Amino acid sequence: MNHTRHQHFSISRTAFLSFVFIALCSDGNGAEPDSIPLWTNGAVGSESRMKEAEKIDQGPGKCNVTNVHHPSITPYLPKASIATGTAIIIAPGGGHRMLCLGHEGGALAEWFAENGIAAFVLKYRLAGDWAQRLRQWLRDSRLLLEPATVK
Numbered sequence: 001m002n003h004t005r006h007q008h009f010s011i012s013r014t015a016f017l018s019f020v021f022i023a024l025c026s027d028g029n030g031a032e033p034d035s036i037p038l039w040t041n042g043a044v045g046s047e048s049r050m051k052e053a054e055k056i057d058q059g060p061g062k063c064n065v066t067n068v069h070h071p072s073i074t075p076y077l078p079k080a081s082i083a084t085g086t087a088i089i090i091a092p093g094g095g096h097r098m099l100c101l102g103h104e105g106g107a108l109a110e111w112f113a114e115n116g117i118a119a120f121v122l123k124y125r126l127a128g129d130w131a132q133r134l135r136q137w138l139r140d141s142r143l144l145l146e147p148a149t150v151k
Helices: 005-025 102-114 130-145
Strands: 055-059 062-066 072-076 087-090 118-123
Touching: 062 102, 072 102, 087 102, 102 118
Parallel strands: 087 118
Antiparallel strands: 055 062, 072 118
């Protein structure tokens, strides 16, 4: 599937507007935030696998995820009364084999939000080789860094 630059802007604008909507509607009540898909029809190169179930190894203090084919971002927003206007994107590690979404994702994001900083946890794809992983991560995260335009 060939995606043009215009389609990338459309996707990033949708993601940006979703972040703004969530930020405006958030009451900071501590409820588990909803994830926002970065691609409506699956990530480039993974469209046919986007419905595959992720493999989750969850236990006390951990939530390790593999088989990610539908990247997303999860916002953790501070209460308006303590918001600093600063934001951070968290890309959890896992040795290129998994994403450690517990202690390197949600737990960090909650700490930032409790301290007035909006945090966004990026759930990105894992691939077979290091170079392919880097290209996919850059492609997935680029959607968040492109300027959004509202018409």
